[in-house]
Amino acid sequence: MxxxxxxxxxxxxxxxxxxxxQRPLRIALFGFGTVGSSVARILAESKPRELELTHxxxxxxxxxxxxWTPSSVLWSxxxxxxxxxDADVIVELVGGLDPAGAxxxxxLESGKSVVTANKKLIAYHGVNLERLAAAQGGHIKYGAxxxxxxxVIPGLEQGLAGDRIERIEGILNGTCNFILSKMQExxxxxxxxxxxxxxxxAEADPTEDVCGFDARxxxxxxxxxxxxVQVDPDEIVPRSITAVAAVDxxxxxxxxxxxxxxxxxxxxxxxxxxxxxxxxVDLRSPLAWSQGTENMVIVRGHYCGxxxxxxxxxxxxxxxxxxxxDLLALAHGSRRVEVSSAPAHxxxxxxxxxxxxxxxxxxPGIVAAITGAxxxxxxxxxxxxxxxxxxxxxxxxxxTVEPCKTSALKRALAQVRGMDCMLVEPLDLQILE
Amino acid sequence: MxxxxxxxxxxxxxxxxxxxxQRPLRIALFGFGTVGSSVARILAESKPRELELTHxxxxxxxxxxxxWTPSSVLWSxxxxxxxxxDADVIVELVGGLDPAGAxxxxxLESGKSVVTANKKLIAYHGVNLERLAAAQGGHIKYGAxxxxxxxVIPGLEQGLAGDRIERIEGILNGTCNFILSKMQExxxxxxxxxxxxxxxxAEADPTEDVCGFDARxxxxxxxxxxxxVQVDPDEIVPRSITAVAAVDxxxxxxxxxxxxxxxxxxxxxxxxxxxxxxxxVDLRSPLAWSQGTENMVIVRGHYCGxxxxxxxxxxxxxxxxxxxxDLLALAHGSRRVEVSSAPAHxxxxxxxxxxxxxxxxxxPGIVAAITGAxxxxxxxxxxxxxxxxxxxxxxxxxxTVEPCKTSALKRALAQVRGMDCMLVEPLDLQILE
Numbered sequence: 064m065x066x067x068x069x070x071x072x073x074x075x076x077x078x079x080x081x082x083x084x085q086r087p088l089r090i091a092l093f094g095f096g097t098v099g100s101s102v103a104r105i106l107a108e109s110k111p112r113e114l115e116l117t118h119x120x121x122x123x124x125x126x127x128x129x130x131w132t133p134s135s136v137l138w139s140x141x142x143x144x145x146x147x148x149d150a151d152v153i154v155e156l157v158g159g160l161d162p163a164g165a166x167x168x169x170x171l172e173s174g175k176s177v178v179t180a181n182k183k184l185i186a187y188h189g190v191n192l193e194r195l196a197a198a199q200g201g202h203i204k205y206g207a208x209x210x211x212x213x214x215v216i217p218g219l220e221q222g223l224a225g226d227r228i229e230r231i232e233g234i235l236n237g238t239c240n241f242i243l244s245k246m247q248e249x250x251x252x253x254x255x256x257x258x259x260x261x262x263x264x265a266e267a268d269p270t271e272d273v274c275g276f277d278a279r280x281x282x283x284x285x286x287x288x289x290x291x292v293q294v295d296p297d298e299i300v301p302r303s304i305t306a307v308a309a310v311d312x313x314x315x316x317x318x319x320x321x322x323x324x325x326x327x328x329x330x331x332x333x334x335x336x337x338x339x340x341x342x343x344v345d346l347r348s349p350l351a352w353s354q355g356t357e358n359m360v361i362v363r364g365h366y367c368g369x370x371x372x373x374x375x376x377x378x379x380x381x382x383x384x385x386x387x388x389d390l391l392a393l394a395h396g397s398r399r400v401e402v403s404s405a406p407a408h409x410x411x412x413x414x415x416x417x418x419x420x421x422x423x424x425x426x427p428g429i430v431a432a433i434t435g436a437x438x439x440x441x442x443x444x445x446x447x448x449x450x451x452x453x454x455x456x457x458x459x460x461x462x463t464v465e466p467c468k469t470s471a472l473k474r475a476l477a478q479v480r481g482m483d484c485m486l487v488e489p490l491d492l493q494i495l496e
Numbered sequence: 497m498x499x500x501x502x503x504x505x506x507x508x509x510x511x512x513x514x515x516x517x518q519r520p521l522r523i524a525l526f527g528f529g530t531v532g533s534s535v536a537r538i539l540a541e542s543k544p545r546e547l548e549l550t551h552x553x554x555x556x557x558x559x560x561x562x563x564w565t566p567s568s569v570l571w572s573x574x575x576x577x578x579x580x581x582d583a584d585v586i587v588e589l590v591g592g593l594d595p596a597g598a599x600x601x602x603x604l605e606s607g608k609s610v611v612t613a614n615k616k617l618i619a620y621h622g623v624n625l626e627r628l629a630a631a632q633g634g635h636i637k638y639g640a641x642x643x644x645x646x647x648v649i650p651g652l653e654q655g656l657a658g659d660r661i662e663r664i665e666g667i668l669n670g671t672c673n674f675i676l677s678k679m680q681e682x683x684x685x686x687x688x689x690x691x692x693x694x695x696x697x698a699e700a701d702p703t704e705d706v707c708g709f710d711a712r713x714x715x716x717x718x719x720x721x722x723x724x725v726q727v728d729p730d731e732i733v734p735r736s737i738t739a740v741a742a743v744d745x746x747x748x749x750x751x752x753x754x755x756x757x758x759x760x761x762x763x764x765x766x767x768x769x770x771x772x773x774x775x776x777v778d779l780r781s782p783l784a785w786s787q788g789t790e791n792m793v794i795v796r797g798h799y800c801g802x803x804x805x806x807x808x809x810x811x812x813x814x815x816x817x818x819x820x821x822d823l824l825a826l827a828h829g830s831r832r833v834e835v836s837s838a839p840a841h842x843x844x845x846x847x848x849x850x851x852x853x854x855x856x857x858x859x860p861g862i863v864a865a866i867t868g869a870x871x872x873x874x875x876x877x878x879x880x881x882x883x884x885x886x887x888x889x890x891x892x893x894x895x896t897v898e899p900c901k902t903s904a905l906k907r908a909l910a911q912v913r914g915m916d917c918m919l920v921e922p923l924d925l926q927i928l929e
Contacts, residue, residue: 383799
């Protein structure tokens with residue numbers, strides 16, 4: 064932040080009619096991990112006159128203490144005491160539903176405002192928490208909950224409120240994007256996961272990320288803001304990326320595609336569809352541009368067409384930028400543009416082309432059985448690809464099909480999955496067009 | 497925590513709980529051209545309960561009248577009467593400094609708020625207009641002034657306020673992007689300009705666009721919001737795209753690049769640089785992705801790294817989305833996060849590699865003269881390219897040089913431009929790295 068921040072800058076007059084900041088907002092950090100310490104770091108370096116870090120709460124706080132925060136900061140491991148303090152805003156960076164949710168509720172009930180990066184809490188309880196905040200005269204902001212440093216939430220709330228968004232596609236999980244964009248270079252899943260863990264991009268237990276639960280929560284938040292529907296995140300059935308193998312990237316490339324974990328939702332004629340999982344994306348599409356831990360969100364508006372946001376969605380500093388920006392917005396009296404949303408259920412599936420990869424011990428009749436099963440569900444085959452160079456006793460080959468519902472494809476594949484030549488479960492992926 | 501801003505606006509009631517909308521914001525449209533009619537269209541179709549279109553002002557308004565706006569709308573060619581009406585917000589879509597600027601001032605002086613898409617007015621007078629608005633209890637919003645349907649301004653103000661932005665690069669003019677991305681396919685400037693004019697993407701007099709004045713105004717606005725400096729737009733010297741020829745795309749491709757009109761600014765160690773013009777951009781960079789009339793803005797934050805925004809920056813509907821979004825933000829009491837900025841002057845130049853294309857009647861000694869001139873300014877040559885297939889009496893060839901200031905290069909080229917073998921002025925373009 065520029066040095067012009069100290070006091071009355073030359074550009075902002077002292078008009079009596081604009082809101083003057085009587086005193087800085089008093090900020091209590093809950094959680095002093097990667098993001099929490101980045102928030103403190105930005106506040107310490109930028110010294111925004113509107114914000115004052117007053118409390119830091121963490122379990123066993125002694126091991127967290129650093130020497131570069133203002134000496135006035137109260138370090139505490141007593142959540143109740145900090146909630147009862149004179150802090151104006153609780154910055155909740157603990158994550159998870161419990162006890163973070165209880166702390167957020169307690170803060171809002173006492174009229175404090177809350178800034179949080181907690182996607183799970185907002186995905187499951189955002190509507191109620193917003194109501195609670197409004198009823199008590201506070202605010203809850205969560206720009207950091209989706210795509211961290213990329214201002215997707217302010218962009219949707221402030222810049223696209225005038226449109227009717229019909230579709231969202233996002234790369235919302237940096238861990239999966241790191242893994243898949245690395246696999247694109249030829250490595251297998253296990254190797255890349257280990258590297259991601261070493262580099263701190265993946266948890267020891269990567270389930271939340273690789274199985275799609277993290278992206279699903281973020282998608283549910285975006286669906287409320289963009290499509291204006293409140294969905295239970297559990298209705299969105301995620302697909303794991305763990306079954307994707309190096310051979311799939313090789314076949315995808317032959318199809319002009321690569322593979323990314325995509326979270327997508329769409330509303331048309333009242334029908335709502337949403338899904339999360341690894342998908343084939345065209346190498347020329349923006350989704351294929353994203354590399355490493357980058358995030359990307361593409362929204363399609365009825366009036367404005369496609370808008371793409373991309374950048375670093377995770378990590379301490381980018382996420383902390385979103386937190387500090389939310390704090391500044393609170394300090395400046397910027398109110399959310401309250402988008403009205405209504406409860407909704409997923410009512411339909413995407414009808415898209417699919418990629419199906421089989422791994423078989425080769426013998427006559429396999430293709431006949433598969434094509435017969437697909438035909439039984441009225442699914443048209445688009446292409447059959449079998450690349451040379453693989454052993455006959457572990458032969459990967461690929462069938463692509465014309466647009467169909469994933470459920471119809473599942474029924475077709477159920478007919479062949481029991482064949483003793485199938486070495487692994489067939490892998491079916493949506494092809495994004 | 498600052499209190500909700502005191503404002504004459506009916507949208508921010510003093511409810512202790514949340515701002516209730518007592519009645520819709522009353523909207524007067526100034527200008528019923530492409531964007532104005534799109535705004536009216538969105539309001540007519542979306543019917544946001546927070547907004548009511550009450551007045552439409554246009555010169556000789558009779559020829560503009562349509563039958564699909566609410567019958568209650570007052571059509572007028574009397575600007576004074578509409579300014580004196582009970583409208584809460586003037587939406588200024590007339591453009592230019594005069595009389596639009598006078599109308600905007602009059603509206604703000606009377607305590608109304610203003611939403612505008614007028615990049616020139618905001619670039620030259622934005623700071624003063626914001627002061628005036630604040631002094632009179634109104635607001636001025638201009639999300640549509642830069643990159644239309646792409647929420648760059650809300651993204652910067654709301655989502656990146658917590659960062660310190662160090663660099664901006666943008667494709668801010670859809671006309672230039674259409675022309676240059678078409679020329680990439682092999683056509684000459686004149687042909688593509690004619691097509692752009694036929695399709696309504698370029699004015700009969702395209703000077704504002706192709707010479708960079710439009711992009712320069714937008715860059716000045718972004719510099720204030722992102723780099724927090726107030727610069728006189730006239731300090732930014734734009735370069736025209738008119739000298740770029742099909743042959744330059746051919747050479748650029750050999751260098752792994754294409755050509756785009758780029759507006760860029762950078763602040764480091766207090767040194768401020770900004771420029772607008774055609775530049776070589778790497779084919780793998782986001783700037784090369786933008787096709788047709790698309791816009792793109794890339795900002796680099798100290799903490800969040802690169803963030804990319806792209807989409808449709810111009811046209812009636814995308815620009816109207818930004819206008820309607822600003823109106824909704826006003827109706828919901830969302831206040832700008834007031835970024836303090838300070839007056840500044842451009843103090844330096846970019847030191848970047850350059851591409852120089854010569855068109856000569858070939859004869860011995862030309863390369864010796866050019867390399868000598870470059871050496872006299874301590875400019876190192878990176879490559880000399882001369883593709884076969886061009887006639888010796890009109891031979892284009894290219895020299896690329898290591899990073900140097902454009903002014904040093906100008907001095908070097910001044911030494912050779914007078915040579916009688918030079919058929920046209922050498923074309924020097926920055927290479928964006």
